[in-house]
Amino acid sequence: MTLHTFPLRWAALALACTALAAQAQTASVEETAKKTAAGAGCFACHTVSHQDLKGGQLPIGPAWEDVAAQYRGKPGAADFLTRVVLEGSNPYASHWKNKAAGIAMPPNAVAITESDARQVVYWILSLK
Numbered sequence: 001m002t003l004h005t006f007p008l009r010w011a012a013l014a015l016a017c018t019a020l021a022a023q024a025q026t027a028s029v030e031e032t033a034k035k036t037a038a039g040a041g042c043f044a045c046h047t048v049s050h051q052d053l054k055g056g057q058l059p060i061g062p063a064w065e066d067v068a069a070q071y072r073g074k075p076g077a078a079d080f081l082t083r084v085v086l087e088g089s090n091p092y093a094s095h096w097k098n099k100a101a102g103i104a105m106p107p108n109a110v111a112i113t114e115s116d117a118r119q120v121v122y123w124i125l126s127l128k
């Protein structure tokens with residue numbers, strides 16, 4: 001190894017390590033969010049991925065990938081959705097006509113803390 005390629009190799013190695021660390025972090029954000037959501041009972045009504053049910057039946061709550069598609073890039077989405085998760089949705093204004101059963105979401109504040117709800121919402125909004 002000549003002297004001037006030496007720092008370049010270290011830079012490449014450092015870059016590779018950073019990429020790996022970022023990947024590991026993404027995986028653990030997802031794992032933590034899924035575990036929190038499962039513990040709070042969210043999956044009784046929601047799935048992560050959109051699924052076409054038999055006979056055109058609609059799911060109780062919208063698939064979280066559909067939620068991400070609807071709210072991605074909208075300012076204040078994370079704050080708004082965190083409030084909806086904690087306090088429940090407006091029973092007279094379903095946003096999910098034709099995508100979910102059309103009923104309101106009950107409040108979940110008894111099942112999940114505000115900071116956990118926020119973490120789950122951040123993860124939902126990151127879904128593609």
Ligand code: HEC
Binds near residue numbers: 043045090103104106
């Ligand atoms: C008893 C069923 C039920 C449970 C349990 C439930 N949800 Fe929901 N969720 C719904 C329904 C129904 C809607 C659609 C509400 C509407 O159209 O107003 C919804 C909507 C949502 C939305 C989109 C809100 C919006 O305004 O568009 C998010 C985000 C969400 N739920 C997250 C969660 C999380 C996180 C949990 C667990 C802490 C959870 N839900 C638990 C039924 C449920």
